[in-house]
Amino acid sequence: MSEAPGTEYLYVINYPTFERELALLEIRSLFGMHIEKKYFYSDRHIPPSRSVFIKACISILYRAGSLDDLVDLLVQNRVRYEQFKFVRFSVVGGGLGYREWLHSAAALGAVIQGEVDMYTAEHLLGVTCLEGQWVFGVYESCDSSWTAHDLKPHTYSNALSVRTARSLVNIAVGPSVDTSLVDPCCGIGTVVIEAASMGIDVKGYELNWSIADKANKNLIYFGFDRLVTKQDMHEITETFQAAILDLPYGIFTHSTPQKQQALIRSLRHIAVRCVIITFEDMDEIIEDAGFTIIDRATVNKGQFTRIIRLCE
Numbered sequence: 001m002s003e004a005p006g007t008e009y010l011y012v013i014n015y016p017t018f019e020r021e022l023a024l025l026e027i028r029s030l031f032g033m034h035i036e037k038k039y040f041y042s043d044r045h046i047p048p049s050r051s052v053f054i055k056a057c058i059s060i061l062y063r064a065g066s067l068d069d070l071v072d073l074l075v076q077n078r079v080r081y082e083q084f085k086f087v088r089f090s091v092v093g094g095g096l097g098y099r100e101w102l103h104s105a106a107a108l109g110a111v112i113q114g115e116v117d118m119y120t121a122e123h124l125l126g127v128t129c130l131e132g133q134w135v136f137g138v139y140e141s142c143d144s145s146w147t148a149h150d151l152k153p154h155t156y157s158n159a160l161s162v163r164t165a166r167s168l169v170n171i172a173v174g175p176s177v178d179t180s181l182v183d184p185c186c187g188i189g190t191v192v193i194e195a196a197s198m199g200i201d202v203k204g205y206e207l208n209w210s211i212a213d214k215a216n217k218n219l220i221y222f223g224f225d226r227l228v229t230k231q232d233m234h235e236i237t238e239t240f241q242a243a244i245l246d247l248p249y250g251i252f253t254h255s256t257p258q259k260q261q262a263l264i265r266s267l268r269h270i271a272v273r274c275v276i277i278t279f280e281d282m283d284e285i286i287e288d289a290g291f292t293i294i295d296r297a298t299v300n301k302g303q304f305t306r307i308i309r310l311c312e
């Protein structure tokens with residue numbers, strides 16, 4: 001039985017099979033650890049809403065080897081919350097079944113000083129049991145307001161999905177949003193919108209005037225500034241801490257291997273930490289441009305496979 005100081009967090013994640021590699025790359029980038037299970041502990045606090053894969057975060061207050069011991073800990077420590085309620089969350093590969101959860105929430109709720117409030121609770125609490133360890137703490141859910149970004153007024157056949165874009169932003173910037181990010185070939189602005197919604201200092205560049213204009217209209221529609229400049233990425237002189245290059249490819253837009261190589265070379269001068277997305281194996285070209293590929297993932301969707309590389 002041990003009393004947690006409240007600085008450790010339990011994260012619950014989930015992902016569809018086709019996004020597994022992307023999700024695990026994102027977790028490595030945000031938390032600096034590789035995981036296999038769909039839950040993990042970390043002393044880093046990342047707001048769950050940043051990630052499409054984090055379903056819940058429990059700020060751990062107490063842990064114990066049994067429910068009775070956990071109840072005792074709450075009694076001994078005179079745990080008090082005005083207006084609280086327990087929130088149920090499921091954990092793939094562990095956690096509590098509904099009846100067990102109901103029983104645990106009732107047992108803990110009975111010894112917490114304060115009022116249960118099912119409708120306007122100020123304090124959301126969580127309990128679960130993983131591998132014989134009972135965990136109690138403050139529950140933080142994911143706010144999926146970013147899903148509204150799926151409904152952009154201007155769309156584009158080349159665009160990334162909002163889910164992928166959000167994950168790429170997390171992979172590129174890592175744990176802190178206090179950083180600068182550029183999308184030098186930003187298309188309709190999918191990445192720029194996700195980064196802006198996380199409070200990141202982000203800019204986009206787009207060669208095609210009409211697409212750049214539509215990207216800015218999308219940004220304004222969601223309440224952000226015009227963050228996209230109509231400019232060739234080869235002419236960018238500013239430098240950034242991170243970049244996401246969704247390489248123009250020949251399927252929908254006109255591009256050639258020479259042009260793609262030139263864009264990768266230019267990217268090297270723009271940012272330190274770069275995420276490069278291609279449909280083809282371009283590792284040699286990326287390394288020849290002076291990058292070291294430090295991590296990677298592939299995302300298969302339909303007949304397409306996107307290769308995502310994190311480079312420094």
Ligand SMILES: C[S@@+](CC[C@H](N)C(=O)[O-])C[C@H]1O[C@@H](n2cnc3c(N)ncnc32)[C@H](O)[C@@H]1O
Pocket residue numbers: 156158159160161184185186187188189190191205206207208211231232233234246247248249253263
């Ligand atoms: C794959 S699309 C990007 C799609 C984007 N990630 C989205 O979700 O909307 C690549 C974009 O790069 C633009 N582009 C091509 N060459 C460029 C250059 N030299 N500088 C800036 N943008 C460029 C193309 O016009 C195209 O819109």
